Amino acid sequence: MSVPTGPAGLRRDMQILEALGANTNGTGAALGVSRVAELVGREKSQVSRALAGLAQEGLVERDSDTLGYRLGWRLFALAARTFESRLVSIATPYLRAVVARVQETTVLCVLRGNDVLTVASEAPAHAFRGIGWEGVTVPAAATSAGRVLVSEWDEAAVRTYFTPEKLAAAGVHPEVRTPRQLLDELARIRKNGYATVDEEFELGVVGCSAPVRDFNGRIVAAINIVAPKGRLGDRLDLAGRYVAGAAQQLTERLTSDQEAAGRIPG
């Protein structure tokens, strides 16, 4: 392997946490040692000890009845200090405003590890409120949010990351299949200030997104409306303009904050 692999203990722990996260989803479910060992493909003794250590740090919690483990509160407490978390708390009112106006599910996305991570979502009144958060979705190219997030990458970066094979594999619709087409689409997004997507990621689903920027003007997130084609299809550009406005407002809020932070002495 030429890829640097990092500390072994940490990797093991992350695999374990990831396995717990993927199979536990905040519900009552909990995984036993053997189960986890299977999932990560390691000795159960090793996993037993690793989990004991993680539990001591509060990264996982053990149900004393079941002996099962789940993710722990420490993660929650640490996550509250991430940039993403700050973004969520600031952005929520803006997302709600969009929902109030458009009456469709609105989410906030960021680009992490070249995938699109949903960090917050607001749904109109009666929609089932699940764990709105998170979920690493398709590799950027197939959603309007993803395209917005890469819309200011330079051409070389786009071509490097979005190989023709990747593009062909990602979408279900033929509109954007080559790097050239993608680059043209990105140019259009830059020009319009928002992106729309019609049935590309998923049949029957349309969406539009607009960029949120930090005080450097860099795109740090995208606000994204997702809706059934039947409901939003014919006013998609209208929604696009609206979402661009909301994203602009959020950008202003965000940058005024960061300027303020910059002014603090020491």
Added chain:
Amino acid sequence: MSVPTGPAGLRRDMQILEALGANTNGTGAALGVSRVAELVGREKSQVSRALAGLAQEGLVERDSDTLGYRLGWRLFALAARTFESRLVSIATPYLRAVVARVQETTVLCVLRGNDVLTVASEAPAHAFRGIGWEGVTVPAAATSAGRVLVSEWDEAAVRTYFTPEKLAAAGVHPEVRTPRQLLDELARIRKNGYATVDEEFELGVVGCSAPVRDFNGRIVAAINIVAPKGRLGDRLDLAGRYVAGAAQQLTERLTSDQEAAGRIPG
């Protein structure tokens, strides 16, 4: 040391994450290697390597301009799968209902590692919306939420944990100073279904809290109203009864969910 200390690498990593979290608060701030090394009291070479590993896993992120580190998106993604996170997303509407009615800041707390962790907060309209989340506060005895959360511990556990010294140290007001007094107060809480506290944790601040339970009937969280004495002082018991109602509703919502989850086969 007789206390088991756990894996060394993990402890180091947690210290680093904790240091970053405490000094970075989701803002643009970022800490350099030397700074972190100072904060955790370790060799900078060690910290440099540890941070590199953490960065590779996405637990921290590096600002390529500053070379500074901050907490990373991976934490956010993992945290979304914790019980606490699920609690937040379910509880938020109930908290908002309380805010709408009482017009005071309302928070949701859980007991973790014998401290009270705030997992969600909602403030009335114009209050400054900071990072409402988290923050390990006083050791349980000094707030109404803390007392609610331990209100069904058995006497032995209470006496073991709340030594007279701890009690004397925690509060600023003389009402509850001995284990006996605390136990009486806990009995009162059980009887009333809510707790009130008048200027004990902080002068000029009053509060009331009520327990939220899981499907086993165990107390898993507390809804807590905190307000200036001048504004809420004379209707504290009224607010207490109201918050107890809200907590009850949340409990019902929570347990109906968990029953549903229990029914899922496999």
Added chain:
DNA sequence: AATGAAGGTTGCTCAAATTGCAACTCGCTG
């Protein structure tokens, strides 16, 4: 342009932690 300090990374050796296996403990079940 030279100097030097601050901040960060890398190489290297020795001490310390982890691995993997096997043995062992529980709690159940037929």
Added chain:
DNA sequence: CAGCGAGTTGCAATTTGAGCAACCTTCATT
């Protein structure tokens, strides 16, 4: 009560991390 699944623990070989010193960069100063 034998056998099984699940989890924990002891131990020797091996891998990993700690600490130190050297080394790069960058940036401010003279």
